[in-house]
Amino acid sequence: MSTDKSKTDKKNIIEISKLNKWYGDFHALKNIDLNVKEGEIIVVCGPSGSGKSTLIRCVNFLEKFQEGTILVSDIELTDDAQKIRKIRSEVAMVFQHFNLFPHLTIVDNLTLAPIWVHNETKQEAREKALKLLDRVGIRDQAEKYPNQLSGGQQQRVAIARSLCTSPKIMLFDEPTSALDPEMISEVLDVMVELAKEGITMICVTHEMGFARKVANRIIFMDDGQIVEENDPENFFNHAESDRLQLFLDQILTH
Amino acid sequence: MSVFDQQSTRKPPISQIGAILWLRTNLFSTWVNGILTFGSLYLLYLIFPPLLDWMFFNASFSFGTVNLFGFDIKFSEAMATNQNCGREGACWPYIYEKLYMYTYGFYPRTETWRPNIVFGLTALLFVIVPLVKHYKHKNRVTLSLIILYPLVSYILISGGFGILPVVETHLWGGLLLTLIIASVGIIVSFPIGVVLALGRQSDLKVIKLFSTLFIEFVRAVPLITILFMASFVLPLFLEPGNNSIDKLLRALIGISLFQAAYFAEVIRGGLQAIPRGQYEAADAIGLSYFQKNALIVLPQALKISIPNIVGSSISLFKDTTLVLIIGLMDMLAMVGLTTADPYWLGRETEGYVFVTIVMWVMLYSMSRYSRKLELRFNTENTN
Numbered sequence: 001m002s003t004d005k006s007k008t009d010k011k012n013i014i015e016i017s018k019l020n021k022w023y024g025d026f027h028a029l030k031n032i033d034l035n036v037k038e039g040e041i042i043v044v045c046g047p048s049g050s051g052k053s054t055l056i057r058c059v060n061f062l063e064k065f066q067e068g069t070i071l072v073s074d075i076e077l078t079d080d081a082q083k084i085r086k087i088r089s090e091v092a093m094v095f096q097h098f099n100l101f102p103h104l105t106i107v108d109n110l111t112l113a114p115i116w117v118h119n120e121t122k123q124e125a126r127e128k129a130l131k132l133l134d135r136v137g138i139r140d141q142a143e144k145y146p147n148q149l150s151g152g153q154q155q156r157v158a159i160a161r162s163l164c165t166s167p168k169i170m171l172f173d174e175p176t177s178a179l180d181p182e183m184i185s186e187v188l189d190v191m192v193e194l195a196k197e198g199i200t201m202i203c204v205t206h207e208m209g210f211a212r213k214v215a216n217r218i219i220f221m222d223d224g225q226i227v228e229e230n231d232p233e234n235f236f237n238h239a240e241s242d243r244l245q246l247f248l249d250q251i252l253t254h
Numbered sequence: 255m256s257v258f259d260q261q262s263t264r265k266p267p268i269s270q271i272g273a274i275l276w277l278r279t280n281l282f283s284t285w286v287n288g289i290l291t292f293g294s295l296y297l298l299y300l301i302f303p304p305l306l307d308w309m310f311f312n313a314s315f316s317f318g319t320v321n322l323f324g325f326d327i328k329f330s331e332a333m334a335t336n337q338n339c340g341r342e343g344a345c346w347p348y349i350y351e352k353l354y355m356y357t358y359g360f361y362p363r364t365e366t367w368r369p370n371i372v373f374g375l376t377a378l379l380f381v382i383v384p385l386v387k388h389y390k391h392k393n394r395v396t397l398s399l400i401i402l403y404p405l406v407s408y409i410l411i412s413g414g415f416g417i418l419p420v421v422e423t424h425l426w427g428g429l430l431l432t433l434i435i436a437s438v439g440i441i442v443s444f445p446i447g448v449v450l451a452l453g454r455q456s457d458l459k460v461i462k463l464f465s466t467l468f469i470e471f472v473r474a475v476p477l478i479t480i481l482f483m484a485s486f487v488l489p490l491f492l493e494p495g496n497n498s499i500d501k502l503l504r505a506l507i508g509i510s511l512f513q514a515a516y517f518a519e520v521i522r523g524g525l526q527a528i529p530r531g532q533y534e535a536a537d538a539i540g541l542s543y544f545q546k547n548a549l550i551v552l553p554q555a556l557k558i559s560i561p562n563i564v565g566s567s568i569s570l571f572k573d574t575t576l577v578l579i580i581g582l583m584d585m586l587a588m589v590g591l592t593t594a595d596p597y598w599l600g601r602e603t604e605g606y607v608f609v610t611i612v613m614w615v616m617l618y619s620m621s622r623y624s625r626k627l628e629l630r631f632n633t634e635n636t637n
Binding site: 030033060062081085088089091092093095097100101102103112113116117161162 | 262453529531532534535537538539540542545549550552553554631
């Protein structure tokens, strides 16, 4: 890939080192080391319970961790509420179950953070929100409530909502897993568009077609560890570990 | 492969609609239901004819000449007395005679216009709030009403500030006092309840402990105990000469704290119904703790809780009648007070029936209003 070269001299936007997390006695993340460069698209996959969601939820501190360090844009994640809010304004997240705010209209869902966190005026925020809704193809639904929309539309709204604050990094936590099959592609199309625009993305997903198409790197996790990490070509065709080969056999047979 | 014709729509078969069918499915679907239907009809037959006789057919409506909004309406030559009313029917002239007491208590008759304005404002409030629903600055209007209305009402009813003659609280009574206690109790306790509910879910252990202790303590104590404490025990601890804390105020504080604990539990139920994802999404877009609760969590939690909040408010409204035990003259206390008048001895039944009807009308309106609120705020299931 030609873009790969240019990315090697870009600086790290996320640096995770020796990350360990426990839920009670359960060791959920084991010594995770991961650096993400600006503009890089990373896909994280692995069997359920392997810690992939937990990993990306640590990046915006939705999950606390016990050992190790995470640096986002050179800011270290600690308990400091100020720093956490600073990081969260640069890191946006899209959830498996959309998590739109059901008591607000679509456009109000989008303008909430710009108005309350970034002190934009209602007018500015609204204009930007409508532009983003246009971009994800649901401008005409702006005044409806989330539950009046289909799952695919809701997830596109959620993506627009997370773009509203112009984040540097996007985290996707299984964005298509809760969708009916016919709605998956409309969401993936939006994500592919985003990937082309050079925003840094970490996606937890089982959509291998998407991974093959846009990822710079694919990470395979199992049992709380990163087992294998490679570019798409080698990841799918030359799996080094047996565990990855088994996983690929299971998900690619159908 | 088969191809199917488009089916036309038509009305349901005639045997599926109509009055006979309704009777059969709702009242006589099984023989047990049939017996229950007839049993209920018999009970209604036992209760209603005597009740109607007492309330209307044997009752006295000899009010004399009544002036209603400037019109003289003549019911009879002279107003009935306790003697010539008879005992087989209700003596409604008693209620008419004592209506002032039932409404204002001992409030000076020359100052009646003041509570009347407050009653008028209250009615106006229920008209204005739905009207400004689509007005651009509706939040500002509502907020200023929330601040202004109690202030204006207080100044009007209590007087003072060099504008109006002071009316001491021990003169307040009747429906006026009932409404004051109920509305102050509900309005003051609500924000405290919200704070306690959030406190009970807080990550900060001290706040959580304090909230839990307060809620569990208050909920385990009967309201009457709290009223007794506020009115008789508390003054013992305060300095002897310093009896400046008004009896009504002490009762109001007691009632508000009591109700706050109940609201807290009701709202906690609503908070627990909010999915974790809502908190996470609010966190992820960078909202602060205060913003998260004010913009995302509470609007949803309170909406879910509306039926229970109103239910709890209705309970409090009814419980305000307990204040007669500490010597505050609310509407129910007026029954005893007015029938102690030698001229109207023995008319308690009329008094209790009247208070029951007034209470029912107010509380039933409240519960209908809550149903309307629920429907208006329902954005979740508008598919």
